[in-house]
Amino acid sequence: MCKGLATLPATCLKSAKDIKHKISFLLQKPEPQTADQKQVKEKTAAAAKRVPTAAEVEKWKESFSHVMTSETGRTVFTSFLRSEFSEENMDFWVACEDYKKTAPSKLATRAKQIYQQYVEADAPNEVNLDAATREETRQNVTNACPSCFTEAQKMIYTLMEKDSYRRFLNSKLIQNLCQTQTAAAEEQKEKKNRGCAENRQVLTGGA
Structure with missing residues (x-):
């Protein structure tokens, strides 16, 4: 993934943008799309616009x-599946979920x-x-x-859980997300500490 993430840039904003751009790039990579694949991408477009929280x-x-x-989890995991050329598993799973909501007259x-x-x-x-x-x-389809x-x-679902998910946990994608969130937490803590110090100075100066 991005080299900058490995060295944790001075600000987390750049790291977050790098992650977002990487995910967006993977989601928008030009390739022949089926109706299902297009639908999945449309549904996850909003989730791809933000970086997941540490939680x-x-x-x-x-x-x-x-x-x-x-929603964001499926977006990130889909980008990982795409890197392994197994995105059809998520597309099929989502298609099945949507199928359950199909009107009876359109089921067949x-x-x-x-x-x-x-x-x-x-x-x-x-x-x-x-x-x-x-x-x-x-036979069921008939x-x-x-x-x-x-x-x-x-x-x-089981195939993704037992196979792809395990590699996903050890992937650079997850590692970089964790690094970004760690840096973000540290910067947030520093800002909070600076804010507290400034408030104390103001109070002391006004005493």
Whole structure:
């Protein structure tokens, strides 16, 4: 990642901007986009505009569920997946979440789209499912209901948690975020101390 972060610049503002620009760059990297991928990027655009707080980063390090329940967490994790060429896992997971909210009259059409995009053999963005789950999902799609992707979604969630998430925790991306937040906390502390010292001087001078 940015060289400047490794040496912790004089101010945290520059570090924060470096992180934000890196994430934004990864999210906006030119590449063919499916409707699902475009939708994910639109939904996470706002989250990509800000640097996560120290508390958020610490939460992500506690468990994968904290990453997935955080809009910013999913944005940062997606940028990591993109660096590993496995972004389709998050795209599929998000597509499944959205599918559950699909109107009954549109379930069949949407189920077929998701299946053809991510599940069937040689799909454009095929996710890594075992043969049994793939076949079960194929059969479910023929009689579409809100839960027809449940097992496939669980499998991909587990794959991300057991595989990608572990590498994510040791990645430069997380390390740099932690360094940035540590520097930010130190600068905030220094500002607070300076403010207290100045207030004491004012009070003493006025006595």
